[in-house]
Amino acid sequence: MQENKTVSRDRVCPWWFSGVLDNPLRRWLHKPQAILEPYVRLGQTALDIGCGPGYFTLPLAGLVGEQGLVIAVDLQQQMLEQARRRAEQAGLLPRIRFQQASPGGLGLEPGCADFALAFWMVHEVPDKLGLLRQVRDALRPGGRLLLVEPLLEVQRGDFEHTLEIASGAGLQVLSRPQVRFSLAALLA
Numbered sequence: 001m002q003e004n005k006t007v008s009r010d011r012v013c014p015w016w017f018s019g020v021l022d023n024p025l026r027r028w029l030h031k032p033q034a035i036l037e038p039y040v041r042l043g044q045t046a047l048d049i050g051c052g053p054g055y056f057t058l059p060l061a062g063l064v065g066e067q068g069l070v071i072a073v074d075l076q077q078q079m080l081e082q083a084r085r086r087a088e089q090a091g092l093l094p095r096i097r098f099q100q101a102s103p104g105g106l107g108l109e110p111g112c113a114d115f116a117l118a119f120w121m122v123h124e125v126p127d128k129l130g131l132l133r134q135v136r137d138a139l140r141p142g143g144r145l146l147l148v149e150p151l152l153e154v155q156r157g158d159f160e161h162t163l164e165i166a167s168g169a170g171l172q173v174l175s176r177p178q179v180r181f182s183l184a185a186l187l188a
């Protein structure tokens with residue numbers, strides 16, 4: 001399947017933009033617990049792909065509990081450092097592993113996770129098929145991916161094209177959760 005070059009950007013959200021990703025307005029708009037709770041259980045391993053400064057990483061760590069694990073992956077070391085600092089302040093470091101991705105790969109073990117979150121990040125990745133194949137491989141049988149894209153940056157047609165690419169990677173849409181200012185799909 002052909003990549004849609006019109007929605008690809010060769011630029012990622014800069015690390016100094018992280019204040020916009022975690023502020024009181026966003027906390028009102030995107031309640032991480034409410035968004036993630038239906039999909040994550042105690043003791044599971046959850047991936048936060050393109051975790052940024054950790055807006056969803058810490059709540060995920062709360063949901064998987066002491067026996068669970070969150071693997072937070074990002075391209076940018078500065079984002080990972082911010083997320084790590086927050087995790088440390090919250091006392092959640094023991095249940096989070098931080099991992100730096102390269103543009104070519106997430107560096108995940110096959111079958112390592114029960115759940116994956118890709119929130120407002122897939123539109124930043126030029127090789128969506130490659131990314132989604134890596135997520136598919138990282139999920140255990142029955143594992144699910146919550147893919148959420150920003151409505152301000154991604155048009156509906158482009159989102160549907162991304163879901164076609166996901167289908168080409170073996171990930172099928174299970175449902176279409178409602179997430180404010182976003183387009184979202186749960187895939188398995």
Ligand SMILES: C[S@@+](CC[C@H](N)C(=O)[O-])C[C@H]1O[C@@H](n2cnc3c(N)ncnc32)[C@H](O)[C@@H]1O
Nearest residue numbers: 012013021050051052055074075101119121124
């Ligand atoms: C708009 S931010 C969203 C951060 C976070 N998911 C949130 O919702 O607050 C997108 C993040 O994805 C990361 N990113 C972009 N391309 C990536 C890739 N190929 N692998 C891993 N992370 C990537 C960026 O570095 C950035 O931190």
